[in-house]
Every structure is written in C-alpha cells, then in structure tokens.
Amino acid sequence: MxxxxxxxxxxxxxxxxxxxxxxxxxxxxxxxxxxxxxxxxxxxxxxxxxxxxxxxxxxxxxxxxxxxxxxxSPGSPQWNERADMVARAMRLIADGVVDRDGVPGLASRLGYSARQVERQLLAELGAGPLALARAQRAQTARLLIETTTMPMGEIAFAAGFSSIRTFNGTVREVFALAPGELRAREAKGRPAATAGSIALRLPFRRPLTPDNLFGHLAATAVPGVEEWRAGAYRRTLRLPHGPGIVELRPEADHIGCRLWLTDWRDLAQAISRCRRLLDLDADPLAVDALLSADPVLAPLVAKSPGRRVPRVTDGPEFAVRAVLGQQISTAAARTHAGRLVKAYGEPVDDPAGGLTHLFPSPAALAAHDPAELAMPQTRRNTLAALLDALDSGDLDLDVGSDWQRARAQLEALPGFGPWTVETIAMRALGDPDAFLPTDLGVRYAARDLGLPGTPAALTRHAAAWQPWRAYATQYLWATGDHPINVLPTDHPQPEGASR
CATH class of the missing domain: 3.40.10.10 (DNA Methylphosphotriester Repair Domain)
Known part of the structure; x- marks a missing residue:
C-alpha cells in the first residue's frame, strides 16, 4: 500500500x-x-x-x-494472510529465526538461497532480513528498558544484540535517546515489572469480539498446560531458550499480557506467538466487509463484528491434539491430552496459578507406547504416523511452513481426513481460507440458517467467502450453544460436543 x-x-x-x-x-x-x-x-x-x-x-x-x-503498532495483516515466501519469511523473522540461525538458517527453512530471500524482501519491504531482525531487536530492547529494572548489559544480550556497543548505538539511532535516557523518560509513575515477569499491552485492529476467541481456548484447555483463572487465559510456552508462561486478558482497547520467561532472549518470540494465538494482526474490516455481502452472514457479522480465529502457539502440539480429538467429545479429548501431559510433559514452576507442564514434544511422544492410550487401534496408528513425521522433520507445521505442502503431507498420513487436515490448516498453519464443511457445528449452523445442507453444496456456496472462510467458520460456530462461544467466567465450564 x-x-x-x-x-x-x-x-x-x-x-x-x-x-x-x-x-x-x-x-x-x-x-x-x-x-x-x-x-x-x-x-x-x-x-x-x-x-x-x-x-x-x-x-x-x-x-x-x-x-x-x-x-x-499491530503487525501488517499480510504476513498472516499470505502463503508466499515473503510472508513465510516475515513470520519466521518474528519468531526469531534470524537471531538464532542467521540468514542462512532462514533461507534453509524457506527452501530458497540466501540471495533470493534477500532480494525478495528488499523488493517488497525495502529492507533485508538482517535489517528486519534488527528492528525487532530494537523493539524488544525498548520493552525491556521501559518495563523492567534489568541492567542494560543484560538487556543488550536478551534483546539479541552481539555487543553492548551495538545495543547502545541502535537504541540511540532508532529512538534518538540513549538507553538510560529512554528508561528515565518512561519510568516516571510506572511500577517496575515483578521479578521474572513483564507486563505488556498487545494492540489490535478494532473491532474485536473476544467471546469465541477466549471461549474456544478455555473450553478446550488441556489441564496442566492451559487454564482460565481470574479473568485471563493462561498457558505454558515451549520457547527456544527455555519454558515460559503467558497470561492473556481481554480489555477494551488491548490485550493485557503478562509473561514469565526463563530466558529474556525469548521475549520477542513469546510476544509473536501470543499475537498469533489470538490472531491480533488480522484486518477485521476487510474480513467483515466481504462476509457481510452474504445476506445470511450479514446479521451475524453486524451482531458481533471482528471475530478472530483462535490459533495456537505450537503447531505440532495442536496436530497431536487434533488427532486425539477425532470423533470424541471435548471432555474425552482433554482427558487423553492430560494423560499425555502428565506422563511425558516437562514440569514447569508456575508462580501465579495451576500450570504444571509443557505439552510434550514430538520427540518425547514418539517414544511412548501407543497401547497406553485408551483409543481405537486405527487412531493409535494415526498418532504414531504423525509423531514419526514430526520427529523426523519431514512434516513442518511451524510458523514458516508451506501451507499447501503441509496439507499434502498430512493427507498422505493414515487416518487424516478433510476435517483433521483443515482443522490443522485453520488453527496451526494459520490459513485464513481453511474451511470445514463436514464439521458438525458448521453443518448444524448451515441447517439453522438455511444454507446448503451437504458439504459439497456448502463448499460451493462458501466460494463467495474466499479468502476468509476460516472467519466465516467462526461466525457459523458462534450460532451454536457451546462453551467455545462464551467468554468464560472463573467457574468451571460445562463440557460439550467436540470442536
């Protein structure tokens, strides 16, 4: 633009x-x-x-x-809407790949040469991967300077700078203030962050309807890994330098965010994953304008504009949970997932709640005995095939993945039908056009709204909703009576049918 x-x-x-x-x-x-x-x-x-x-x-x-x-400011919605190389690169840069693995590591993840990546980013964004990563380091440094009492030397390395001299020069160049001046200017009247934590405001484009967003996360929460407590969704995070915990609270004009991190070098990645989880970089006006052109969806959009797609912080974790949830209730899926967490998850110390573990990694789960799971043998085989593909690295479901390639790889695994593949595409891959015409909640909504009743006919009708069919799905789901559609209270929510 x-x-x-x-x-x-x-x-x-x-x-x-x-x-x-x-x-x-x-x-x-x-x-x-x-x-x-x-x-x-x-x-x-x-x-x-x-x-x-x-x-x-x-x-x-x-x-x-x-x-x-x-x-x-909120990130450009392009990077979560598009599936091309530049968008994939931007998602990976936000996740800290350049800081950890350099430009060669970024190029390797994308399947291009470093020169091709550099050229395309310069052509579209006016800056190469190193400059884009540097801008992110500057933002991370500012957050730590203004909201913590960490010594400047620790902030420099936590933000990803190679030296204190580079840190000082970058902060002065970007913000026209030395690090000490920046802290003094912003610290007046602000309480310092509590030990080991940082409080942030995550901006978003208005409008935002939070009920289905937080309702979905709370209703499907895996015990020990996620919880709803005191008006906030909380969960553990697997981050490059150690575990973390995040608390996310819906507010009128922002999302309140508090992070507990083992290593401050993970701050930028943790923020990026939280924004992705809540779909905060979406463009709700563009989405709602197109969906409102359908007379059936228009009243739903007018009633609750700005619905977001509840996404995930960890693609492989969600794929495992999707398999566990095939054709069973939310309660049963949570029970299976909770057993895996207790048996194979890494323990964490939660200073402010009841979180106990990270969700187990694919490597840890690949070593488990499938016979321990109370599920049909066919689903055990499906889970074993998924874990093998994830553990070997053949299947990439992380932020920079190729959406269509991942779909094709999932479809080739035993037990992966359209519902499971599109559920993973919607929530783990982040494809805004993923669609689930066979989902029971979608079919019930279509029936009640007078939309076509068969999956094939509904898919033909939904062609007019492209490229926002994942958002249309949220509006359809929201017509049902299910805990995923309700902003949770601090009391336990009743269990319902699977989503």
Whole structure:
C-alpha cells in the first residue's frame, strides 16, 4: 500500500488507525517516522514519504516517533494472510529465526538461497532480513528498558544484540535517546515489572469480539498446560531458550499480557506467538466487509463484528491434539491430552496459578507406547504416523511452513481426513481460507440458517467467502450453544460436543 501516495496521505490526514502496520509515514524535515494514526499534527504533504516497514524507515535514517511509537503498532495483516515466501519469511523473522540461525538458517527453512530471500524482501519491504531482525531487536530492547529494572548489559544480550556497543548505538539511532535516557523518560509513575515477569499491552485492529476467541481456548484447555483463572487465559510456552508462561486478558482497547520467561532472549518470540494465538494482526474490516455481502452472514457479522480465529502457539502440539480429538467429545479429548501431559510433559514452576507442564514434544511422544492410550487401534496408528513425521522433520507445521505442502503431507498420513487436515490448516498453519464443511457445528449452523445442507453444496456456496472462510467458520460456530462461544467466567465450564 505504501506505493499509493494519495491513499497514504488520506490515511495520515484522517489519523486512520486501520492502516497502522500497513505502512509507515516518514517526515523529511524532522527525520521522524510515525504510524498513520499518530496524534501529532499531520506534516505537509510535500514533506511526507512512505515505507512498507519500520526497518526500511530506520535503514533510510529516520527515527521512531516518541508519541505514537510506530514500532509497537499491530503487525501488517499480510504476513498472516499470505502463503508466499515473503510472508513465510516475515513470520519466521518474528519468531526469531534470524537471531538464532542467521540468514542462512532462514533461507534453509524457506527452501530458497540466501540471495533470493534477500532480494525478495528488499523488493517488497525495502529492507533485508538482517535489517528486519534488527528492528525487532530494537523493539524488544525498548520493552525491556521501559518495563523492567534489568541492567542494560543484560538487556543488550536478551534483546539479541552481539555487543553492548551495538545495543547502545541502535537504541540511540532508532529512538534518538540513549538507553538510560529512554528508561528515565518512561519510568516516571510506572511500577517496575515483578521479578521474572513483564507486563505488556498487545494492540489490535478494532473491532474485536473476544467471546469465541477466549471461549474456544478455555473450553478446550488441556489441564496442566492451559487454564482460565481470574479473568485471563493462561498457558505454558515451549520457547527456544527455555519454558515460559503467558497470561492473556481481554480489555477494551488491548490485550493485557503478562509473561514469565526463563530466558529474556525469548521475549520477542513469546510476544509473536501470543499475537498469533489470538490472531491480533488480522484486518477485521476487510474480513467483515466481504462476509457481510452474504445476506445470511450479514446479521451475524453486524451482531458481533471482528471475530478472530483462535490459533495456537505450537503447531505440532495442536496436530497431536487434533488427532486425539477425532470423533470424541471435548471432555474425552482433554482427558487423553492430560494423560499425555502428565506422563511425558516437562514440569514447569508456575508462580501465579495451576500450570504444571509443557505439552510434550514430538520427540518425547514418539517414544511412548501407543497401547497406553485408551483409543481405537486405527487412531493409535494415526498418532504414531504423525509423531514419526514430526520427529523426523519431514512434516513442518511451524510458523514458516508451506501451507499447501503441509496439507499434502498430512493427507498422505493414515487416518487424516478433510476435517483433521483443515482443522490443522485453520488453527496451526494459520490459513485464513481453511474451511470445514463436514464439521458438525458448521453443518448444524448451515441447517439453522438455511444454507446448503451437504458439504459439497456448502463448499460451493462458501466460494463467495474466499479468502476468509476460516472467519466465516467462526461466525457459523458462534450460532451454536457451546462453551467455545462464551467468554468464560472463573467457574468451571460445562463440557460439550467436540470442536
């Protein structure tokens, strides 16, 4: 969008928050870059220029605005909507792959040469993978500087910088303040983070209807790994440098987030995974505008605009849970998953609740005896085949995976029908167009709404909902009487049919 100068100018002059994260406004006279909704007076049109990423603006010599904090705006929805190489690269960079494995590691994960990755990112985003990772490190550093009392040397390495000198130079260049000045400027009147934790606000594009989002996560929570407590969804996280715990609370204009991390180097990755879990970088206006064109869906969208797709923090974990949940109730699926967690999960210490374990890794589960699971032999075989594919690395269900390749690999495994494959595509892979016409909840909703009753006919009707059929599914599910559709209370929710 940054190439449409007139459209960008209109967005800036109207302070339109819908475009935050889509592009960045750089002011030639002040050498500052902002988000479109910056509260400051709009600059003169002749002094504006636009960039597709914060990294590109920084690379061009602009510093972040101190008022609107453009580095903290919602991410571009493109990276979760698209399946091409650039979008996959952006998801992997957000997950810290460049910091951990360098550009060669990123290219290897994508199946391209480092030169091809560099060229395509530069062409579309105005910055290569190193610059994009540097911008993320700067944002992580700012969060730690402003919200913790950690020494600056520890922050430098926690944010991923190779030296304190590089850390100091980057912070001064991006924010026009030394690290100590940045802390002093923001610390006034703010309580420091509690020991071992950090509290954040996760922004999103409005509107957002939280009932099915948090309801789904709470109703399907695996004991020991997830819980709903004191108005918040909580879960353990498997992160590159150690386990973590997150607490996510719906608020009117943001998601309250508190993280407990074993290693602060995992902060950026943890935030990225939480945003992905709650689908916070979605573009609800674009989704709802298209779905509202269907007279059947229009009243549902008008009643509860901005529904999100409840996604996951760990693709392989969800695939295992999808197999466990085939053709059984939510309660039975949670029981099976809870047994696996107790037997093979890694223990964690939860300072604020009742979480006890990480969900077991594919490697740990691959060593288990399938006979220990109270399920049909065919489903045991399905789980064993999935675990073998995940453990060997043949099947990639992580954030940078190729959606269509993953679908084809899942379909080739025994016991993986359309429902299981599309459920994984919707929630684990993040495909916004995944669709489940055979799902009972979808079929009941279609019947009650007067939509076509057979999966084939419903699929033909749903062609008009593309590329947002995963969101249409949320609106259809929300017509049913099920705990997944209700913002939980602090009391136990009744169990219902499988989702």
């Amino acid at each position: 940054h190439t449409d100068f007139d459209a960008c100018v209109r967005a800036v002059q109207s302070k339109d928050a819908r475009f935050d994260g889509w592009f960045f406004t750089a002011v030639l006279t002040t050498r500052i870059y902002c988000r479109p909704s910056c509260p400051a007076a709009p600059p003169k049109v002749e002094n504006m220029t636009f960039y597709p990423s914060a990294a590109a603006a920084q690379q061009a010599g602009f510093r972040a605005c101190k008022r609107c904090r453009p580095d903290a």
